Amino acid sequence: MPRNILPFGVALIFLLAAATWVALTASGGPTPHLVVFAVVAAAYMALNVGANDVANNMGPAVGAKALTMAAALALAASFDAAGALMAGSDVVDTVANELLLPGAGLTSVSLVLVMIASLFAAAVWINASTLVGAPVSTTHAIIGGIVGATIAAAGIGAVSWPVIGVIAISWTLSPLLGAAFAAGFHSAIRRVITRRADKVAAARIWVPVLVALMAGVFAMYLATKALSRFWQPGLAGMLLVGLVAAAVGWLVAMPWVRMQSLGMSNRKKHVATLFRPPLIVAAALLSFAHGANDVANALGPLAVIIRETQFLPGPGLSLPLWAPAIAAAGIALGIVLFGPRVIHTVGEQITKLNEIRAFCVASSAALTVLAASAFGLPVSSTHVAVGAVFGVGFVREFLAIRNMTGAAVPVRASLVDASMLNDRPEQALARERRNERRYLVRRLKLAQIGAAWVVTLPASALLAALFCRVLFALTT
Template sequence: MPKSAIDKDLERVGELASGTDAIARAMAAPGIALVFIFATLIWAAFSVQAGPFGYLVVVATALAAYMALNIGANDIANNMGPAVGARALSMGMALALAAICEAAGAFFAGGDVVETISRDIIATGTHLETVPYVMVMIAALLASALWVNLATYIRAPVSTTHSVIGGIVGAGIAAAGFSAVVWPTILAIGTGWMVSPAVGGLFAALFLAVVQYSVLEATDRVRAARLWVPVFVSAMAGIFTAYMALKGLDRVWAPPLPMVVFVSLGLALLAWVLARPWIEARTLGMEDSKKQIGSLFRLPLIIAAALLSFAHGANDVSNAVGPLAAIVEAVSADPASTNPVPQWVLAIGALGIAFGLALFGPRLVRTVGEGITRLNEIRGYCVVLATATTVLIAAALGIPISSTHVAVGAIFGVGFFRERMTNGSLYRPVVSPEGVFLRTSHLNPTPEAAVANYHKRRRRLLVRRRHVASIFAAWIITVPATATLAAVIYAAMRLVFRL
């Protein structure tokens, strides 16, 4: 029966309503973000007392809020991506947990970041008047925020730390020449960029291999899990205790290294004692399957992801509020003072990270957790443990690295290890020249099964190659891109202010 004119009109109205709803949903997140930035702008305009340069502080406050939103949208994926990809947490639960931990770390453990920015990147002998110095920091904030915003849009997890550093380098060169930059610091950052993803990947592959051979390939997986999973939990407790002492809480609690070692070993032993009865109870009547064994790693993975988020908030809040804190100090009545960062500055960073995560985080969380390789609880556990281990070693050695690079490198590590395990000699049937089968396992119980398994699996690619090229390209151009953009912004500001 042909449709009447009124039926066609009603269909068009329905389509228009659906399209309007879709547009409204798409615009809701940017709208809320703009409201947050505008609110910080208004608050700073009426609350910040900075003398004749107050207008610069107000502008910097809005830019810091914008950068904090971008950090929440991009960087947090590295901490919660493995837990979401492993199905240990739903997207909503992961966003809520990360927002709480990130904001808590930023507000309660974030500390004085002015000294790091001025000492480690801008050369000591460089002299800039107040306005040019403030403009350098504003240009760095705007350039890094725009770059991270673009990276988030194209689903590329980049280092916000490197973005801010690149912005300060570019604006500093534009303001005072190449001598204004501490180039050994930039060289160390470049070296860390090249080494840290590979180290994170190697650690993740090593941890996965240990779990694979000690538990998953055991004849009795449940019995092996009762023996080894408490050991893995103990190792995680020790590593994360040291990680939090050296990275997450270093601004509020900085014990000497012997104390860190003692406390880490003590908590590792305590975790082993507590984990044994817990694992024993969980494995009673448990089915001898990889999926059931993997469920034992769910809680450790969630705890590890939460601790990573707290430490990330404590450290990387400086990427948003560091330049703002430097501006506040520069325009203060006593620039030589060493007052800690004002709490309102940390609050803007904490709230901005939480809002950015809630509004825009799912995009990158899915890319990190699901777009590179398939994760489960065990692989996700290996990723977060490898990330903490690599960052901990780098902190002990004084090497600046990006946790973003380490986490993504760890995901690639478990993916490529799985490929090797699936396609390589671990599944290849071993036969003599006479064709006699020489090795069997529970994976290949018969010669026929081994041959069939090998031919079935040998061509499987378990890592999406297209993400390798795009992510590494984004990493490579982050510092030069933000440096160039910041230099252009600084030059434009000089023309406007006629300096």
């Protein structure tokens, strides 16, 4: 079997296995066949959540050469699956309650068909985006799917449009916040470490401080986003958790940095290696938090379906243990089978990353989501992470241009072409400036990713409306 066909074969076997398992256990309710169909849709969605979203956490680490692709896939699959199983979001029907107006006129069967169409539509769109290497918001995709299917089933008045408006605002807010925090981190590290005459001495002081800051932010991030199912410490408790984690991070990092920096050359690329271990830890924690939160993109609609079909009679939206297990396995398989394409896009095709820049991206992603949660603002982890990569690239580009215009900087040999040899100095500088822009941030990728973000919700909505119409025609 050709290597490019093998991942699709493994994914198909996984979907068939999930369907077979549920078919053998589906005995409750009047419509168990819909549950089987829904589980296949949820498993397909989980595969695509893993395939596309893995780039948020592992793309910068791979781009910085802190992790090989194989190591990144293994780490992400393990921690994503652990997050989904151990701290998976409490899959109540918050999506349906927030997006659909009460009394929307949907019967139980209609609501089930809406959720199935939403899952398939979101998964198809994410699958297509992954194949072309475009990182998109899986949350926006499932929201678009629910909106489109609901309009097809019950009309435009059944959707809570103010909620959609808030989500649309987050399209702009998420990448801007991520870019701002990442640019701030990068500028700070440049000022206190990499631009100092004695970089090693500066790193011994500031790297432990930055690790402590990262540890505190991630502790609060996990307490807020990933462990809220088991523990809700409140503001004071969350701050205490952050302070304790920061203190532990500093105490661990201080002797390690001093030991690693003994005899280290006073060069930026050598000092950057001190950021490699905290970058790997950050990527693993982001993966755990992703599994804990975004597994609900597949399980949330499935929970509604199980309730409406009475597959598990009783109050609430309890799920059988196999449901999160299938979702966790789907996310892990999606990461391993289809993750590399989008990882390459985020880690290598936007801007050049090293350990320091990737550390800025990872830390700013957690800080952005934490800050947005504190103010009750919905943000996309994909938009935040990719925006942070662009933020690091653009701040570097700005500083490079400022340096060239503020002093006589020799033209980079790597960017010189034959036509520049006859240029006057000002012409050479202008050409160098244009080349430096293209070298630091790829504008084409910015346009492609931005277009994919804008199109995600309406494309998922249109697909879901089409699938919903087909399902209604087949079941009536």
